[in-house]
Amino acid sequence: MKLYNTRTRKIEALKPLKDNLIRIYSCGPTVYDRAHIGNLSSFIFVDTLRRTLDIAGFSVKHAMNITDVDDKTIRRSHEQYPAQNPRSALEKLTNKYTAAFQADMQAVGNDMDSLTLLRATDPRALEAMQQLILKLHEQGFAYTADDGVYFSIEAYRKSGKTYGQLLELSPNSTSRARIQNDEYDKASLHDFALWKKQKDGEPAWEFSLGGHDLTGRPGWHIECSAMSRLLLGQPFDIHTGGIDLVFPHHENEIAQSTADETNPLLATVFAHNEHILVDGKKMAKSAHNFYTLQDITKRGYDPLAFRLLVLQAHYRSQIHFSWENMEAAQHRLNDLQAIADLRHQPQISEMPGELNHLFKTTRQEIYDAMLDDLNSPLALTSLNKLFNYLAGIATPGVEGRYSEGILTFLDNVFGLQLSNRPDISNPQKQAIVTRQKARVAKDWKKSDELREQIKQQGIGLRDTPHGAVWHRL
RNA sequence: GGCGCCUUGGCGGAGUGGUUACGCAGAGGUCUGCAAAACCUUUUACACCGGUUCAAUUCCGGUAGGCGCCUCCA
Numbered sequence: 001m002k003l004y005n006t007r008t009r010k011i012e013a014l015k016p017l018k019d020n021l022i023r024i025y026s027c028g029p030t031v032y033d034r035a036h037i038g039n040l041s042s043f044i045f046v047d048t049l050r051r052t053l054d055i056a057g058f059s060v061k062h063a064m065n066i067t068d069v070d071d072k073t074i075r076r077s078h079e080q081y082p083a084q085n086p087r088s089a090l091e092k093l094t095n096k097y098t099a100a101f102q103a104d105m106q107a108v109g110n111d112m113d114s115l116t117l118l119r120a121t122d123p124r125a126l127e128a129m130q131q132l133i134l135k136l137h138e139q140g141f142a143y144t145a146d147d148g149v150y151f152s153i154e155a156y157r158k159s160g161k162t163y164g165q166l167l168e169l170s171p172n173s174t175s176r177a178r179i180q181n182d183e184y185d186k187a188s189l190h191d192f193a194l195w196k197k198q199k200d201g202e203p204a205w206e207f208s209l210g211g212h213d214l215t216g217r218p219g220w221h222i223e224c225s226a227m228s229r230l231l232l233g234q235p236f237d238i239h240t241g242g243i244d245l246v247f248p249h250h251e252n253e254i255a256q257s258t259a260d261e262t263n264p265l266l267a268t269v270f271a272h273n274e275h276i277l278v279d280g281k282k283m284a285k286s287a288h289n290f291y292t293l294q295d296i297t298k299r300g301y302d303p304l305a306f307r308l309l310v311l312q313a314h315y316r317s318q319i320h321f322s323w324e325n326m327e328a329a330q331h332r333l334n335d336l337q338a339i340a341d342l343r344h345q346p347q348i349s350e351m352p353g354e355l356n357h358l359f360k361t362t363r364q365e366i367y368d369a370m371l372d373d374l375n376s377p378l379a380l381t382s383l384n385k386l387f388n389y390l391a392g393i394a395t396p397g398v399e400g401r402y403s404e405g406i407l408t409f410l411d412n413v414f415g416l417q418l419s420n421r422p423d424i425s426n427p428q429k430q431a432i433v434t435r436q437k438a439r440v441a442k443d444w445k446k447s448d449e450l451r452e453q454i455k456q457q458g459i460g461l462r463d464t465p466h467g468a469v470w471h472r473l
Numbered sequence: 474g475g476c477g478c479c480u481u482g483g484c485g486g487a488g489u490g491g492u493u494a495c496g497c498a499g500a501g502g503u504c505u506g507c508a509a510a511a512c513c514u515u516u517u518a519c520a521c522c523g524g525u526u527c528a529a530u531u532c533c534g535g536u537a538g539g540c541g542c543c544u545c546c547a
Contacts, residue, residue, distance in 0.1 A: 009477090027547075035547090042547040070545070167476070167542075192545085220545050242547025249545075274478090275547070277540080284546090312496070313486065317479080318540070325485055328497035335496090338510095369487095377487050381495040388495095391511070444506055451508080462509040469510085 001056045001371045003049075003238070004316060006166055006246060006270040011373055016237060017268060021061060022053050023236035025228040025267065027245055028064040028117070031097035032073040034292045035104050037306065037321065038276045038283055042242045044307055045273040045315045045374075047110040049240065051413055052370045063116045063231040065125075065224055066101070068094035069217050074202055086203035094119070104293045107303035109415035116231060120223045121205070128226035129218045130207055132256065133194045137209060141259040142194055144209065148216065149195040154188060156255050161264060163190070165254055167247040192252050193219040221252040228266070229257065239267035243274050273315045279322050296326065304416055305330040311376040311414060333416070338471035339387040340407055340418035345469055355389075359406050362386040366413055376414070383410060424459060424470060432461065432468055439463070 001014040016022050026046045029035050035043075046062075053060045067073070073094060074086070081089035098119070105112055118125055133149055136142040141155045153163050197216040198204035207214045228236060234257060241250060250270060257266040275282065278289035296306055309329035313319045365382035369375040386406075407419035435450035451461050460473045 029547085030545090039547050045547090067545095072545090243541070244546055247542065252545095273547070275541075280539085282541085282546090308496095309485090317486090320485065322484085325497085328485065331498090332496055375487075377485095377495080381487070384495060388511095439506090442506075448507070460509070462511095463505085463507095464510075471509090 001053065001058070002373050003269055003271055004373050005268075006272050007268075012269070014237070014269065016058065017235060020057070020059055022058045022238060023232040024050065024053075024060065024062045024238045024240060025224070025232055025236055026062070026064045026239075027224060027241040027249065028066050029101050030067040030070055030073060031094045031101055032070075032076045033097060034100050034294065036283065037291050037293065037296070038242070040104060040108055040293060040306070041276050041310045041319060042240075042273050043105060043110055044108055044310045046240045047415060048311065048315075048370075048374060048376060048413075049238070049271065050111070050114060051415060052374060055367065055409075055412055056371055060114070061116075061232060062114055063118065063228065065227045066094075066098055066117055066119045067220065067223060068098070068119045068121050069203065070220060077203075078201065086201055090121075090203045094121075104303075107293060107297075108307045109304055109417060111415065118227055118231060120218065120227070124230065125223070125227050126205055126218065128230040129195075129222050132226045132229070132260070133207075133222060134209060135260050136194065136256065139260055144212065144214070146197075148193050148197050148219075149209065149214065150191045151194050151221075151252070151256060151259075152188075153190050153255065156259050159259065161255075161258060163255055164251065166251050166270060190248070192221060192248065194222045194256070195219060221249060222256060224249070225253045225256040225266075228253075234261070235263060235265040236267050238269045238271055240271045240273070243272045246270075246272055274318045276310075276319045276321050280320065283321075291321070299323070299326075301326055301330050302333060305333045307414075308333050308336075308380075308416060311380060314377055315374055334472075335391075336383070336387060336416065336418060337421060339390050340421055341471060342390065342469070343407065344421075344423040346467065358386060358389060362406070363409060366410075370413060379413065383414070428454060428457060428459060428470075432470065435461075436468055 002011050003014050004011045014022070024046070026043070029039055046064075050060050050062050069090060074090060077084075077086070077089040077093040081092050084092065102112060120126075120129075133142060136151065137144075137149065140152075141159075142149050142151055144150075156163055195207060195214060195216055195218055197214055202217070204215045204217055207216060228234065228239070239250065239253075254266045258264050277283070278287075278291065281287060281289060283290050293303055293306065297303060305326065306329070309321065309325060310319060312329065312332075362382050362385070366379040369379035369382065411417060411419045431450055431454055435447050435454075438444075438447040438450065454461060454470075455473065458473050459470050461468045461470050463469075
């Protein structure tokens with residue numbers, strides 16, 4: 001398995017730190033609103049990574065945080081639940097959007113069963129964060145200010161470690177905007193908050209450091225450092241996230257997680273996915289090109305078609321989302337589903353001999369493509385070549401040969417849910433048989449009527465030398 | 474200003490020093506009771522300019538254009 005590593009800027013062979021186990025930590029959503037399609041694409045990437053590791057024979061442990069406390073979340077909870085006390089307002093808001101997140105994840109085919117989710121405000125998580133902050137403070141990497149606790153990059157550097165492992169920071173890179181926006185009382189520019197003291201009306205959790213009451217809430221970066229250590233141990237194998245998280249988020253995580261350790265490693269591999277562009281531009285609410293999964297399903301598209309759209313591009317290149325491309329992906333998905341549905345249809349006795357061979361080479365090609373830095377577009381090519389062949393031999397009845405497990409294999413890799421599609425109903429099957437009899441009797445009127453009836457139920461028919469083959473419209 | 478990435482046919486998108494993926498869309502045709510599907514053909518693809526080479530879309534240099542990060546945005 002080869003994977004591009006942001007840390008080394010190279011494609012590297014993946015070597016587990018421990019036995020055959022790959023531990024993955026993914027930066028999860030901030031649940032103050034519905035996830036947008038960019039978030040989802042990021043999670044589709046991670047899910048695909050996990051699937052690929054699976055078929056490559058690794059055992060995988062995958063953890064993800066849910067950020068359920070931050071400025072935006074707090075603000076939104078006040079707006080939506082003004083009568084509630086801050087903690088329960090926050091909880092109501094984040095419960096709602098956590099559920100929405102899980103529903104969206106499921107809809108786009110991400111396997112939730114293999115994912116350990118932990119909320120930032122979970123007592124176990126908060127405990128881990130506070131312990132880490134205390135330790136960092138004790139060792140001189142953290143200092144208190146009027147409004148909270150900060151991480152000292154200077155102290156980190158003096159201890160001989162490198163701040164800027166993922167991104168080289170130049171002295172000139174500091175923008176004036178950043179200084180002007182700096183509302184906090186920190187000692188130097190890049191220092192960041194580990195813990196923020198409660199302000200009026202904010203939800204807060206008890207915390208004291210050196211006898212001082214610091215009741216408040218955690219900073220964003222400390223979440224991931226503490227939770228990844230809690231859930232996976234340290235160092236772990238792969239840390240994922242969107243490309244925008246490289247700096248400062250992951251850089252700061254590295255600093256927090258390695259300051260108190262002799263081992264300078266947080267994770268072996270940092271894997272980042274590129275962003276989705278909408279009509280060639282960055283998605284933004286102000287640009288009116290900001291979409292959620294709901295916007296996609298409202299227009300009648302299958303969430304799995306969105307998954308396919310994402311898989312059609314390499315995860316390290318920008319994905320071009322547009323309604324035209326969405327339409328194309330939906331059509332492609334329809335075709336794949338129609339071929340998959342052949343497994344429910346009557347068998348012919350003679351199977352072309354090369355089919356087994358084709359199943360084998362398809363598997364191998366997909367395996368090779370995916371293990372080569374997740375080349376999903378290339379892997380999909382192999383899938384299409386196989387399906388083109390199946391469609392070409394107009395085959396009701398590849399069912400028996402599907403026992404090769406090819407559909408299951410494809411689902412394990414792509415998550416497009418081709419193997420578990422339901423059969424049509426018995427009355428529908430009966431209607432097809434009746435129509436076939438009418439056709440044999442050259443009763444075209446009756447035959448066409450029946451075809452129209454079945455069409456009304458969303459089932460299309462095409463006549464082949466082996467009989468009628470149905471597909472969903 | 475600093476760091477990095479990208480530019481492939483109508484759209485999307487792999488890949489390769491010589492054999493020109495794949496998907497979607499358009500046009501024409503074959504086949505068919507009709508339809509559908511399939512198949513065939515088709516719409517001068519590799520931003521531009523140099524260089525290396527027997528040969529470059531693929532390697533090197535430059536030009537133009539686009540994008541990302543450098544602000545708690547996946």
